[in-house]
Amino acid sequence: MSHKQDVLPSARAHIETVEMRGITKRFPGVLANDHVDFDVHAGEVHALLGENGAGKSTLMKILYGLYQPDEGEIYINGQPVTIHSPSDAIRLGIGMIHQHFMLVETMTVAENVALGLPSSRGFLTDLDVVSQRILALADIYGLKIDPNAYIWQLSVGQQQRVEIIKALYRGASLLILDEPTAVLTPQEVDELFAIMRQMTQDGHALIFISHKLHEVIEISDRVTVLRDGRKIGTRPTSETTKSALANWMVGREVALTLDREPVEVGDVRLALENVHCGSDRGTPGLRGVSLEVRGGEILGIAGVSGNGQRELAEVITGLREVTEGKVILEGEDITALLPGERTDRGLSYIPEERMKDGIIQDFTVAENLILREHHKPPFSYRGFLNQRFISQHSAELIRAFRIKTPSQKTLAKNLSGGNIQKIVLARELARHPRVIIAAQPTRGLDIGATEYVREQLLEQRRQGVAVMLISEDLDEILALSDRIAVIYEGQIMDILPNENVSVERLGLLMAGVREPAEAQA
Amino acid sequence: MITKLFSSTVILGILASGIRLATPYLYAAIGETFGQRSGVLNLGVEGQMLLGAFAAFYVSWRTGNLWLGLLAAIIVGAVMGLAMAFVTVNLHAEQGISGIGFYLFGLGMSDLLFQKLVGTVKTIQGFPALHIPVLSDIPVLGEVFFSHNILVYGAYALVPIAWFVLNKTTLGLKIRSIGENPQAADSLGISVAAVRYYTIIQGGILSGIAGASLSIGLLNVFQQNMTSGLGFIAVALVYFGAWRPLGVLGGALLFSMVNAFQLWLQVLGVPIPSDLAVMLPYVLTILVLVAAASKVRAPSALAKPFEREA
Numbered sequence: 088m089s090h091k092q093d094v095l096p097s098a099r100a101h102i103e104t105v106e107m108r109g110i111t112k113r114f115p116g117v118l119a120n121d122h123v124d125f126d127v128h129a130g131e132v133h134a135l136l137g138e139n140g141a142g143k144s145t146l147m148k149i150l151y152g153l154y155q156p157d158e159g160e161i162y163i164n165g166q167p168v169t170i171h172s173p174s175d176a177i178r179l180g181i182g183m184i185h186q187h188f189m190l191v192e193t194m195t196v197a198e199n200v201a202l203g204l205p206s207s208r209g210f211l212t213d214l215d216v217v218s219q220r221i222l223a224l225a226d227i228y229g230l231k232i233d234p235n236a237y238i239w240q241l242s243v244g245q246q247q248r249v250e251i252i253k254a255l256y257r258g259a260s261l262l263i264l265d266e267p268t269a270v271l272t273p274q275e276v277d278e279l280f281a282i283m284r285q286m287t288q289d290g291h292a293l294i295f296i297s298h299k300l301h302e303v304i305e306i307s308d309r310v311t312v313l314r315d316g317r318k319i320g321t322r323p324t325s326e327t328t329k330s331a332l333a334n335w336m337v338g339r340e341v342a343l344t345l346d347r348e349p350v351e352v353g354d355v356r357l358a359l360e361n362v363h364c365g366s367d368r369g370t371p372g373l374r375g376v377s378l379e380v381r382g383g384e385i386l387g388i389a390g391v392s393g394n395g396q397r398e399l400a401e402v403i404t405g406l407r408e409v410t411e412g413k414v415i416l417e418g419e420d421i422t423a424l425l426p427g428e429r430t431d432r433g434l435s436y437i438p439e440e441r442m443k444d445g446i447i448q449d450f451t452v453a454e455n456l457i458l459r460e461h462h463k464p465p466f467s468y469r470g471f472l473n474q475r476f477i478s479q480h481s482a483e484l485i486r487a488f489r490i491k492t493p494s495q496k497t498l499a500k501n502l503s504g505g506n507i508q509k510i511v512l513a514r515e516l517a518r519h520p521r522v523i524i525a526a527q528p529t530r531g532l533d534i535g536a537t538e539y540v541r542e543q544l545l546e547q548r549r550q551g552v553a554v555m556l557i558s559e560d561l562d563e564i565l566a567l568s569d570r571i572a573v574i575y576e577g578q579i580m581d582i583l584p585n586e587n588v589s590v591e592r593l594g595l596l597m598a599g600v601r602e603p604a605e606a607q608a
Numbered sequence: 609m610i611t612k613l614f615s616s617t618v619i620l621g622i623l624a625s626g627i628r629l630a631t632p633y634l635y636a637a638i639g640e641t642f643g644q645r646s647g648v649l650n651l652g653v654e655g656q657m658l659l660g661a662f663a664a665f666y667v668s669w670r671t672g673n674l675w676l677g678l679l680a681a682i683i684v685g686a687v688m689g690l691a692m693a694f695v696t697v698n699l700h701a702e703q704g705i706s707g708i709g710f711y712l713f714g715l716g717m718s719d720l721l722f723q724k725l726v727g728t729v730k731t732i733q734g735f736p737a738l739h740i741p742v743l744s745d746i747p748v749l750g751e752v753f754f755s756h757n758i759l760v761y762g763a764y765a766l767v768p769i770a771w772f773v774l775n776k777t778t779l780g781l782k783i784r785s786i787g788e789n790p791q792a793a794d795s796l797g798i799s800v801a802a803v804r805y806y807t808i809i810q811g812g813i814l815s816g817i818a819g820a821s822l823s824i825g826l827l828n829v830f831q832q833n834m835t836s837g838l839g840f841i842a843v844a845l846v847y848f849g850a851w852r853p854l855g856v857l858g859g860a861l862l863f864s865m866v867n868a869f870q871l872w873l874q875v876l877g878v879p880i881p882s883d884l885a886v887m888l889p890y891v892l893t894i895l896v897l898v899a900a901a902s903k904v905r906a907p908s909a910l911a912k913p914f915e916r917e918a
């Protein structure tokens with residue numbers, strides 16, 4: 088096995104310690120970081136924990152030169168440094184994997200890695216040399232990657248590897264990982280952790296952000312907790328537990344288990360009959376899906392990402408064309424109806440990609456909260472918006488859903504990831520829906536918010552709403568669902584009642600394996 | 609009369625003038641291609657061309673030196689590009705609207721200067737045809753391909769150079785990445801502003817040369833609004849050519865051939881209303897754009913100002 092130094096184009100300054108002292112950052116109406124001290128050293132994983140909007144990404148963007156702090160200093164190996172831009176950070180040996188990936192989809196892996204770096208051939212690109220180095224680096228860290236593949240062809244997990252290689256290639260000695268696991272499957276998380284362990288053994292310093300406490304316990308050496316922009320403290324991970332972390336972070340007791348009391352099941356609210364549809368890559372998206380969801384029940388859709396979950400949500404909400412079969416809402420065939428007409432009939436949708444499909448980034452929080460209903464009384468009369476009612480309504484929702492925002496008039500894009508999700512949730516749940524399609528509703532949410540969302544879904548169930556919960560998080564599916572449908576390559580493998588189902592059985596179904604006994608039957 | 613159209617002299621004539629007429633399209637559209645690949649839509653091409661055409665004409669006329677005229681067009685184009693870059697990159701202006709502003713400025717300014725400094729229409733001696741030794745002696749082909757002025761050859765040489773720069777150099781890689789995902793490029797320490805300044809100024813220079821190729825190469829006069837929409841067609845050609853220099857070349861040739869064809873129709877006195885004939889290339893623009901629509905994706909960040917948050 089070759090060594091890193093032989094592969095990399097130029098050795099960067101090695102980072103032994105990074106210290107951030109007294110970092111303060113203000114945004115209009117928000118104190119995102121309030122005199123935060125944070126440090127990390129070579130060979131460790133330092134986890135950064137905190138609720139949505141606590142200021143984690145802000146602190147890391149300051150370290151990477153994307154934001155300038157209002158106060159505070161940064162020291163590398165004891166020397167004060169100023170980081171004006173990402174190029175300063177890269178020069179100092181800092182790399183960052185962003186919460187939202189920074190890749191050019193229409194370019195290849197090698198092109199993305201080579202971007203902005205001096206070439207060995209002067210002004211000509213040297214993609215063949217870069218490709219070889221990528222393969223050599225990939226070999227050292229056990230990353231499988233094809234340098235000539237286009238980014239759009241890669242799965243999310245693979246794209247993340249490209250991000251890691253990009254940073255390593257630039258000689259990053261410190262790597263910041265901002266919620267790297269939020270979009271990964273459990274297997275991909277294991278692979279990422281293996282890579283991270285290899286990196287710390289190699290003397291890298293890692294900063295790891297996640298809302299999943301078991302991951303923090305598993306991978307980190309130290310944990311720092313932020314709350315409302317302030318640092319609460321730092322502890323060695325070995326001296327803490329999951330529930331201790333949860334309470335420390337939220338500042339109160341958090342119930343990590345939910346009780347799903349029995350509820351009377353009503354009529355069929357949503358039914359799919361032999362539904363087929365295409366997908367974005369031209370492969371069949373859904374291939375004959377039939378299922379029913381009744382009022383007062385939660386149907387969980389379990390499966391590895393990319394097996395038709397997205398398409399399933401889209402055919403129900405009307406965003407994707409059905410090529411064969413029917414979608415039926417409360418007895419009415421809605422296959423040909425527009426999304427808005429379905430909404431008016433009581434269908435609510437919590438989309439997976441909330442940044443893109445769930446909100447309008449340049450609208451205010453209040454405007455986003457009334458997107459669905461703005462054309463109806465009491466929100467508007469004869470085309471005129473009723474501002475008084477809208478602001479009163481928004482204020483109520485902001486309070487009820489604990490949306491952290493400086494004001495109703497703040498643009499949605501300036502909220503933290505978790506709070507954007509809360510806007511979508513508040514809007515979709517507050518309108519007394521008949522059927523809810525919830526796709527990855529807790530992805531990227533902190534534990535307090537996750538608990539809240541799950542309770543809300545159970546509350547809807549109690550009120551007799553039919554809920555379809557699409558999630559890649561098996562724990563979530565098991566905690567909330569009455570029945571569990573497993574989706575694999577666009578087909579429903581099986582639908583099981585959520586009583587004594589074994590995780591192994593679900594895992595096999597998710598991998599496309601029916602149990603032998605059943606296959607014979 | 610129709611049969612006359614298909615005589616070999618006419619066909620060769622159409623080919624030769626088609627090749628020549630593609631020149632301004634090529635300069636302008638290649639410049640625009642670079643801009644759009646970096647995410648900047650410049651609708652001011654026509655205005656830059658008009659000012660370039662005037663500057664080239666005026667300086668050539670006063671000094672009698674065509675090369676000084678060309679230099680003047682380059683400088684005027686660069687200054688226009690610089691202004692456009694400042695407005696779009698630093699002031700984050702809406703690109704479509706500010707482009708139209710630059711067009712109107714170029715249209716009015718070139719006419720004003722013409723009225724003040726020249727007055728009446730004057731012709732000059734433009735760049736002479738440059739017969740390439742040996743090649744231009746080849747019967748038939750020599751006349752069609754190798755007997756044009758230097759600006760025509762320059763336009764065709766530009767196509768492979770542009771392809772090479774976009775696809776084989778580190779600068780090209782930066783340009784393409786910024787047109788697709790400026791945030792990603794920024795996060796790697798690339799200056800989005802610097803690269804866009806470069807492509808917009810280069811676009812201005814090439815538009816200036818495109819104008820010069822009319823006023824001191826092909827037509828050898830300056831007239832008010834002499835480009836008559838050519839700059840806008842050049843922008844359309846970038847879409848037609850799917851943001852690739854070779855595609856732009858194909859489009860430019862197609863349009864200039866159709867243009868040459870309609871000119872010959874008029875020369876030969878084919879009984880078609882001349883207004884209709886003149887419309888032909890424009891109608892073709894629309895048809896081709898409709899046909900080409902949605903086949904290829906535009907650069908994702910096209911016409912979107914970039915600003916790092918906070």
Ligand SMILES: Nc1ncnc2c1ncn2[C@@H]1O[C@H](COP(=O)(O)OP(=O)(O)OP(=O)(O)O)[C@@H](O)[C@H]1O
Nearest residue numbers: 114119139140141142143144145501502503504505
């Ligand atoms: N560009 C910005 N403009 C205005 N306010 C901002 C901006 N970026 C962040 N904020 C605010 O700063 C606070 C901290 O946000 P930050 O993104 O750092 O949170 P976070 O801890 O990363 O949360 P999450 O877990 O949801 O990602 C939030 O209240 C957010 O609304």
Ligand SMILES: [Mg+2]
Nearest residue numbers: 143144186504
């Ligand atoms: Mg964050």
